[in-house]
Amino acid sequence: MHKRFRLSGPVLCLTLLFTLCLAGPAPAGNGLYQYSTIDALLAGLYDGDLTVRDLKFHGDFGLGTFNGLDGEMVVLEGQCYHVTAGGKAVTPSDQALTPFAVVTFFEEDVILKLGRIRSLDELNKAVLAALPSRNTFCAIRIDGRFSRIKARAIPRQNPPYQPLAELVKQQVVVKFTGRGTLVGFYSPAFVRGVNVPGFHWHFLTEDRTGGGHVLDAALNNEVARIDELREFSVQLPNSPGFDRLDLSGDRSRELHKVEKDPEGKTAK
Template identity: 60%
Template structure:
């Protein structure tokens, strides 16, 4: 008869594997990404991952929907589709995405923020409070915003132009009041895969409006920071992705998309 201690030793490896596969919380320090920012810049606006699938990868994050249809904000486990003009609705589970970054938000640290008068000032304040600039950080900021300049791009139809051209159609709105910033800091070495530095989306407190943040001001509040040391990237399984030329440096195009001209300014 096999002793209890030996049975336990034999079961431990299998038990450990089962726990790893069954418990997403054990990977709570991980960021999941679908596709790459350079593929999006090149005009790959059709993905094969649905919102329902994305929800299993994280309860916090940002991205866009197929056809570069507005902005995606994932907050408290709900994915919100923000269309051009700023209106936000819950995204259907069957909706597909071409690009997204999500994680299970834990809030490892807090950072007190004073009055912030611009997005540049916010980025400076947050980066000064990061223990390391070589890892990923999910950042949640709930507060009162005197002003948020947010954009969303109207849904496109094929054949698609590169994102730097499409972004010229973005519609900018100015929002104010209570709301939440959903953001990520990514280290410099992710260039081409994700957005190095900060990427912010916004939702109003009633979850009715939002967008990709171009600028903002903020009353004193506390930021929640979640340290992420594991990156998982799932690439689209499509002939379009396989045929892209991703060999060049798209830094200039990314800057144009983040800061370029827009309607409504």
């Protein structure tokens, strides 16, 4: 004969809470989640305490980098990819750590048909004209055939770290043609110092073996899918390194230097 047990209210609540803790953080809503700030990265904080596993609880689409400023991160359809210097994409361990990342659960709101796009600047202007608002965040996904993608990744660094504006001189530039996906975000101007105002793009080849941070792009008659995001949350690193940073200055010039195709090595 089996004995039956009944859980009282408090015991049941504790049991459910313990189960949820074991399962990990609850998925966020249709908003943008960010770990750390772009100015902290510019200042040389290249070591974070957020794992890839925990990052994926906050979104299935996004971008970032890895501890030691080791290459570029692309998150697409729930899978995280690590693009190393030279453009090769591999799957990182769930325990890999990130010092900066931005993700969301992608749900398209707007479909934009693109004509001939000859540069990244042309792409940015075309998408900007179609945004629901310039004061909200947007995630942008473009799948298609690209006649030119110029992408970069920076080799892993060792402490003591130099500022990002100096390390970007070590970037390895790779050029791609063919099918792939652009993973991008638009952020409004008021997030200066926290995120990258304007557009930030990463690329992943269709076979998921190559990619990087996009410096230039060309495509023709493809479609951009846009997800408008009106919620924005930032998790700050819980570390003495972050607490000691001086983030009071304006690093806009440094960011421009990093984002606007500085000179670097070209992969063979």
